[in-house]
Amino acid sequence: MHHILIVDDHPMMAIGLQSIAKTVIENSTFTLAYTFTEGLDALAKQPADLLILDLAIPGTRGPEMIDSYRAVQQDVRILVCSGRDELMNAPICLHRGANGFLHKNSFDGEAVTAIRAVMENKKYISTKVKDAMLSNLMEGKAMQTDPAASLTPREREVLGLLLTGKWLKAIAEELNVKISTVGTQKNRIFKKMKVDNIIDLAKKFWYLEEKTADHL
DSSP: OEEEEEEOSOHHHHHHHHHHHHHHSSSEEEEEEOSHHHHHHHHHHSOOSEEEEOSOOTTSOTTHHHHHHHHHOTTOEEEEEESSOHHHHHHHHHHHTOSEEEETTSOHHHHHHHHHHHHTTOOBOOHHHHHHHHHHHHTTOOOOSSTTTTSOHHHHHHHHHHTTTOOHHHHHHHHTSOHHHHHHHHHHHHHHHTOSSHHHHHHTOTTOOHHHHHHO
């Protein structure tokens, strides 16, 4: 009998993943948790063969959760299932110790493949991520494990404030600089991160809090 723990704050998504997993893993039982702490408590009470984990759970910092869950059960297989940018977050999650990364926009067939691979103790990433990693390898580049690595210290500071929902005027006042200076830094951040707006910028980062979206 296999036990699967699904941690996702959207009940319908959790139920959908449960339905898919049932087609892959015979003789399985499930626990659904909707918060980070609920997931930790559930894992402490009953060890799991598979943990399917969302990144964007309120009050957490994305991939750092992987460390917390492994501290409870070191050998649990972890499949991250997230709507975050997979080219940026999949390598980070694997670096943290996840067994696989599945984007929430994936078709059911890909979810089946991902779950089966992780249950067989294999790594799983999409073809899109594999191609990007191969391309970087051929060019002698490494996949970044810090999405803001290309930013200057001040740009990282502005980025953090933008992702908490602060407006340019508020950021300028906090940093004691001109609004135009913050605007220039924001534009540089957008260019480096290859986005056109705050929403797309937020999707690239795991440490976005729920309140951020309320301010956008």
